[in-house]
């Protein structure tokens with residue numbers, strides 16, 4: 001089982017690697033689920049102060065700038081922060097870790113987005129710190145939206161051939177990749193963590209380079225309540241409201257900054 005620092009080191013290194021940076025650089029579309037959820041909260045966020053955490057290659061930047069020009073982006077990878085700053089000619093993009101956003105005053109933002117499961121690359125204690133920081137930088141009634149890996153998904157932790165499969169070039173490629181990366185997978189497996197509240201699992205993302213936090217919907221709801229959020233809503237990957245779910249890999253959440261933490 002890994003120390004949190006080891007998990008952090010692996011994930012930060014993966015998000016600083018050139019091939020990862022190039023991969024995120026070419027993404028620019030919102031996912032259908034994100035469009036639906038953003039549409040639902042649009043009246044509360046249009047023209048407001050937005051913080052985009054874990055901007056990566058700026059996939060969400062263009063879309064959020066259409067919602068509000070009052071946009072700030074952060075990423076703990078210097079390479080991503082510099083890329084987005086340059087790409088969108090923005091001064092308001094910083095290299096900053098979600099666990100320490102002391103550069104922003106309390107109540108600075110109306111809306112915080114931590115998209116594409118980016119919060120899942122922070123080990124447990126850090127995740128709780130990031131949530132406390134997000135609550136702090138949100139104004140009262142401000143909205144936090146993010147997605148996270150679903151621990152209850154039926155395929156969580158399974159390799160390509162352990163899932164229902166059909167013979168196809170994609171399946172063969174996935175199997176070959178999994179076999180070729182056996183030594184990395186075995187090394188990373190030793191760092192996995194399984195607790196009642198969450199699990200940190202080495203999945204196939206970025207060639208098994210990451211240790212990814214997984215949590216069930218009910219546990220995530222508890223975590224948000226403890227961190228001082230209310231009006232918590234969970235959504236599946238079609239953007240439909242769910243209470244618990246085993247069909248989808250990711251779950252989306254919106255939550256409102258409550259006046260006090262539990």
Ligand SMILES: C[S@@+](CC[C@H](N)C(=O)[O-])C[C@H]1O[C@@H](n2cnc3c(N)ncnc32)[C@H](O)[C@@H]1O
Nearest residue numbers: 015054055056059075076077097098115116118
């Ligand atoms: C899965 S990528 C998503 C990128 C982008 N949000 C998107 O939707 O394409 C995760 C991003 O979160 C960033 N990240 C991870 N942990 C972070 C942290 N503690 N603080 C700020 N950024 C973080 C990574 O550097 C990476 O750019």
